Amino acid sequence: MLLARATEDKLASLYRAGMIKGGVFLGKGQEALSTASAIFLRKGDIFGPLIRDQAGRLAFGDTVLDTFRTYLGSAQGPMRGRDGNIHRGRPREGYYAMISHLGAMVPVVAGGLYARRLRGETGVVGVTSIGDGGTSTGAFHEGINLAAVERLPLVVVIANNQYAYSTPNNRQFACGDLLDKAAGYGIAGYKCDGTDPAACLETLHMAVQSAREGNGPQMVVATLLRLVGHGEHDDAGYVDASLRKANVGRDCLEVGANQLAENGLARPEDIAAWTKEAQAEVEAALNKAQREKGPDPSAEEWCAISTARLIDGHSGAEEE
Amino acid sequence: MSVTYLEAIRAAQEKALAEDPRVFIYGQDVGVFGGAFKATKNLAAEFPGRVMDSPLSEDAIVGMAIGAAIEGARPIVEMQFADFSTVGFNQIVNQAATLYYRTDVPCPIVVRLPSGGTLGAGPFHSQSMEAIYSHYPGIVVMTPATVEDAYSMLLEAVSIDDPVVFCEHKLLYYHLKAEKLPDTAMPAGKARIARAGRDATVVTYSAMLHESLQAAEELVQEGWQIEVIDLRTVKPLDTDTVLASVARTGRMLAVGEAWPWGGVTAEVIARVATEGFGLLDAAPMRLNAKETPVPYHPDLWAAHRPTATTIAARLRQLLTQ
Ligand SMILES: Cc1ncc(C[n+]2csc(CCOP(=O)(O)OP(=O)(O)O)c2C)c(N)n1
Numbered sequence: 196m197l198l199a200r201a202t203e204d205k206l207a208s209l210y211r212a213g214m215i216k217g218g219v220f221l222g223k224g225q226e227a228l229s230t231a232s233a234i235f236l237r238k239g240d241i242f243g244p245l246i247r248d249q250a251g252r253l254a255f256g257d258t259v260l261d262t263f264r265t266y267l268g269s270a271q272g273p274m275r276g277r278d279g280n281i282h283r284g285r286p287r288e289g290y291y292a293m294i295s296h297l298g299a300m301v302p303v304v305a306g307g308l309y310a311r312r313l314r315g316e317t318g319v320v321g322v323t324s325i326g327d328g329g330t331s332t333g334a335f336h337e338g339i340n341l342a343a344v345e346r347l348p349l350v351v352v353i354a355n356n357q358y359a360y361s362t363p364n365n366r367q368f369a370c371g372d373l374l375d376k377a378a379g380y381g382i383a384g385y386k387c388d389g390t391d392p393a394a395c396l397e398t399l400h401m402a403v404q405s406a407r408e409g410n411g412p413q414m415v416v417a418t419l420l421r422l423v424g425h426g427e428h429d430d431a432g433y434v435d436a437s438l439r440k441a442n443v444g445r446d447c448l449e450v451g452a453n454q455l456a457e458n459g460l461a462r463p464e465d466i467a468a469w470t471k472e473a474q475a476e477v478e479a480a481l482n483k484a485q486r487e488k489g490p491d492p493s494a495e496e497w498c499a500i501s502t503a504r505l506i507d508g509h510s511g512a513e514e515e
Numbered sequence: 516m517s518v519t520y521l522e523a524i525r526a527a528q529e530k531a532l533a534e535d536p537r538v539f540i541y542g543q544d545v546g547v548f549g550g551a552f553k554a555t556k557n558l559a560a561e562f563p564g565r566v567m568d569s570p571l572s573e574d575a576i577v578g579m580a581i582g583a584a585i586e587g588a589r590p591i592v593e594m595q596f597a598d599f600s601t602v603g604f605n606q607i608v609n610q611a612a613t614l615y616y617r618t619d620v621p622c623p624i625v626v627r628l629p630s631g632g633t634l635g636a637g638p639f640h641s642q643s644m645e646a647i648y649s650h651y652p653g654i655v656v657m658t659p660a661t662v663e664d665a666y667s668m669l670l671e672a673v674s675i676d677d678p679v680v681f682c683e684h685k686l687l688y689y690h691l692k693a694e695k696l697p698d699t700a701m702p703a704g705k706a707r708i709a710r711a712g713r714d715a716t717v718v719t720y721s722a723m724l725h726e727s728l729q730a731a732e733e734l735v736q737e738g739w740q741i742e743v744i745d746l747r748t749v750k751p752l753d754t755d756t757v758l759a760s761v762a763r764t765g766r767m768l769a770v771g772e773a774w775p776w777g778g779v780t781a782e783v784i785a786r787v788a789t790e791g792f793g794l795l796d797a798a799p800m801r802l803n804a805k806e807t808p809v810p811y812h813p814d815l816w817a818a819h820r821p822t823a824t825t826i827a828a829r830l831r832q833l834l835t836q
Binding site for chain 2: 214216217218238268274276277278279282294295296297298328329331333359360362366368422433458489490491492493495496497498499502
């Protein structure tokens with residue numbers, strides 16, 4: 196969580212300095228939920244993160260270096276400058292690369308799990324996350340329904356951060372609680388306080404375990420507040436000020452620090468030291484990524500398929 | 516006073532809402548927030564209950580607009596990015612596009628698509644989808660390249676009885692300015708000669724108009740006069756204006772920001788080759804984006820799409836053929 200926060204703070208300052216290619220979308224306030232989403236996954240599992248999952252990405256094994264590489268457009272990052280920032284992934288390693296179209300990853304992760312089952316693998320779990328807005332897409336409904344019919348070990352983590360861009364919950368859905376949807380699909384559902392790291396860990400542990408044991412899809416709905424704008428270009432002026440002061444507006448990092456102190460697991464000075472360590476790691480990764488080159492357009496293959504003999508002969512070549 | 520392309524789009528919507536109580540606007544964050552690009556800024560306050568935030572549900576948004584249109588409303592739907600219209604694709608191409616042909620009931624909806632590439636936008640916030648929608652009978656596809664056209668064509672889109680896919684270019688939103696909004700306008704469906712010339716014709720539309728005009732200027736120094744045609748509407752396509760120009764110049768280059776395969780440039784060339792073969796002094800050429808998803812890195816992006824430089828280079832080939 197600390198590493199994700201340090202990484203994102205740096206991304207925000209790079210963005211303000213005009214050093215990032217494209218937009219910056221942060222998960223500030225969602226680190227507890229995001230970390231918990233990925234931390235119980237093992238090698239061979241599938242993680243399909245979304246916009247605000249910097250913390251979960253790191254928990255699943257993404258590196259701070261690859262994070263910066265992608266934001267800076269380094270040719271050495273996983274996306275080689277072809278796609279950016281929040282879309283990064285390494286699909287062969289079970290770390291799926293999202294597309295922007297919200298909802299679209301739900302059936303894709305379900306498909307990954309289906310293939311694993313066909314290959315005879317058992318005990319595999321797939322986690323994907325989505326926001327309150329994304330739950331309104333057809334792909335979300337169709338994906339969960341399909342996973343439920345197939346009884347796939349899919350965990351769908353819903354971060355209800357109160358707003359989809361500027362749109363509040365009451366313009367997004369009319370059920371009392373997003374968790375009500377789980378019953379509609381015939382799958383298990385859990386609720387948790389997304390600002391409470393201990394609660395997130397406990398809930399996700401249960402959900403992932405249950406999926407791993409073969410109990411079919413699981414839905415987790417966590418309530419929290421996005422502590423930043425939709426993207427760094429957005430001042431989030433639409434957020435109801437009273438929410439910021441309410442429980443839902445707590446910073447999960449502070450809640451976590453208090454929990455550790457109360458249980459005698461870490462003192463404030465420990466956390467300060469870990470924060471420093473995280474910041475040093477971030478600086479080192481950034482320095483390295485900044486020295487790397489971007490992609491070279493003249494060396495690009497300009498080809499979107501892997502079957503060499505089926506490459507359209509008049510596409511790239513014709514343009515030269 | 517000067518008006519931007521984006522302000523023209525907002526002004527057209529404001530006028531449509533003011534003049535016709537059947538008009539309403541629906542889409543993500545179009546209400547109090549005023550839209551992701553602010554194309555509906557202040558309209559929710561000005562027209563209570565008629566500019567509404569939708570859930571994040573493109574399929575449902577378009578379907579809802581179609582149902583409302585059947586009942587006599589004239590909805591304008593804003594897609595946050597053209598790319599996301601693919602999620603509502605079924606409703607656009609199967610429901611809206613076929614309604615009139617099947618039932619004799621027209622479908623007056625406008626689907627606004629913030630289209631085209633911008634710096635660092637990557638593969639899902641850059642697409643030009645005009646050719647895809649043009650492929651389907653039953654849809655009018657507008658691609659305004661100027662502030663004046665953005666305004667007058669959007670008003671026309673709202674007023675006509677057919678579904679209109681309105682491809683507005685994001686790159687033009689803030690940079691393109693005009694002195695004032697027009698009182699009268701060329702109708703959609705007619706192409707405009709944006710620059711007169713005698714040596715070759717460039718047929719283009721949307722943001723590529725400006726790159727093409729710049730290329731034409733570059734070639735003046737080399738002694739060439741290039742005619743540039745702005746199609747304005749890609750469906751229907753004004754073949755007459757294109758052929759008349761080719762009859763004068765004898766050479767044609769079609770330029771589009773979208774991918775080449777089966778695109779607008781392919782259609783333009785097919786028409787000129789089949790209907791105006793005898794007018795040509797050289798084989799027609801085209802220039803499109805490269806056939807990969809739109810890349811995110813600004814250097815790759817700049818090399819991916821046609822620019823004034825690559826258009827000028829292609830024109831030199833055409834002129835010396
Ligand atoms: C299908 C689709 N439509 C529109 C968008 C544009 N868009 C990007 S993020 C966003 C809001 C997302 O809200 P939510 O799902 O609640 O997630 P949050 O950003 O709050 O974490 C929208 C409308 C998109 N990415 N995908």
